[in-house]
Amino acid sequence: MxxxxxxxxxxxxxxxxxxxxxxxxxxxxxxxxxxxxxxxxxxxxxxxxxxxxxxxxxxxxxxxxxxxxxxxxxxxxxxxxxxxxxxxVQGILDDSTVVYISKFHNNTVQYVTAGGATGSGPYVRNAEGTDEGQVSGKVNINVL
CATH class of the missing domain: 2.30.30 (SH3 type barrels.)
Known part of the structure; x- marks a missing residue:
C-alpha cells in the first residue's frame, strides 16, 4: 500500500x-x-x-x-x-476540468477525466465554495 x-x-x-x-x-x-x-x-x-x-x-x-x-x-x-x-471523490483542475480521484497519496492524487485521460498532481483541500479550480497547478478536491 x-x-x-x-x-x-x-x-x-x-x-x-x-x-x-x-x-x-x-x-x-x-x-x-x-x-x-x-x-x-x-x-x-x-x-x-x-x-x-x-x-x-x-x-x-x-x-x-x-x-x-x-x-x-x-x-x-x-x-x-x-x-x-x-x-x-470528485476533483476540479485549475482549468475547470472535472476529474475523478483514483488514488490518494500524502501530497498528490491520481485522477481520471470523464474522457478517460489520466494524470496526477498535488492537491489542495479548500473551504466549500472556494474549491472550484481556484489554485493554479493543483487538483482542488471537495471538502465539507
Missing part, C-alpha cells in the same frame, strides 16, 4: 465520530453493497484502510469501509466483487 495518508489530510480539528466535519475530504457519491447510489453532501473520509479502501462516515451517521473508484457517480456498482460498497 505504501505510506498511508496522514490523518491531518483527512480531518481537521476533532476526528471523533460525528464530530465537526469542516475541512474533511468530502465523498461526492457512494453506493453501499447491494444498495442504491447516494449523491452525498455530508459523507466524508475518516481513515484509510488500504490503497483503495477507506472508512467513510455516511449521510446516515454510520461508518463503513468502501472501495474508491474513479468513475462518474452513475457508474458506481452495487455488486462489487470485493464485497464492499463503492464511493467516488
Amino acid at each position: 505504501g505510506r498511508p495518508i496522514r490523518k491531518d489530510r483527512m480531518v481537521s480539528g476533532s476526528s471523533d465520530f460525528g464530530a465537526d466535519n469542516e475541512g474533511k475530504i468530502g465523498v461526492t457519491a457512494y453506493r453501499t453493497f447491494g444498495g442504491s447510489k447516494v449523491d452525498s453532501a455530508t459523507a466524508y473520509i475518516v481513515a484509510q484502510r488500504s490503497s483503495k479502501n477507506f472508512k467513510l462516515h455516511l449521510d446516515d451517521s454510520t461508518e463503513v469501509v468502501m472501495n474508491l473508484k474513479a468513475v462518474a457517480p452513475g457508474s458506481l456498482a452495487n455488486d462489487s466483487s470485493t464485497g464492499l460498497g463503492e464511493f467516488m
Whole structure:
C-alpha cells in the first residue's frame, strides 16, 4: 500500500465520530453493497484502510469501509466483487476540468477525466465554495 495518508489530510480539528466535519475530504457519491447510489453532501473520509479502501462516515451517521473508484457517480456498482460498497471523490483542475480521484497519496492524487485521460498532481483541500479550480497547478478536491 505504501505510506498511508496522514490523518491531518483527512480531518481537521476533532476526528471523533460525528464530530465537526469542516475541512474533511468530502465523498461526492457512494453506493453501499447491494444498495442504491447516494449523491452525498455530508459523507466524508475518516481513515484509510488500504490503497483503495477507506472508512467513510455516511449521510446516515454510520461508518463503513468502501472501495474508491474513479468513475462518474452513475457508474458506481452495487455488486462489487470485493464485497464492499463503492464511493467516488470528485476533483476540479485549475482549468475547470472535472476529474475523478483514483488514488490518494500524502501530497498528490491520481485522477481520471470523464474522457478517460489520466494524470496526477498535488492537491489542495479548500473551504466549500472556494474549491472550484481556484489554485493554479493543483487538483482542488471537495471538502465539507
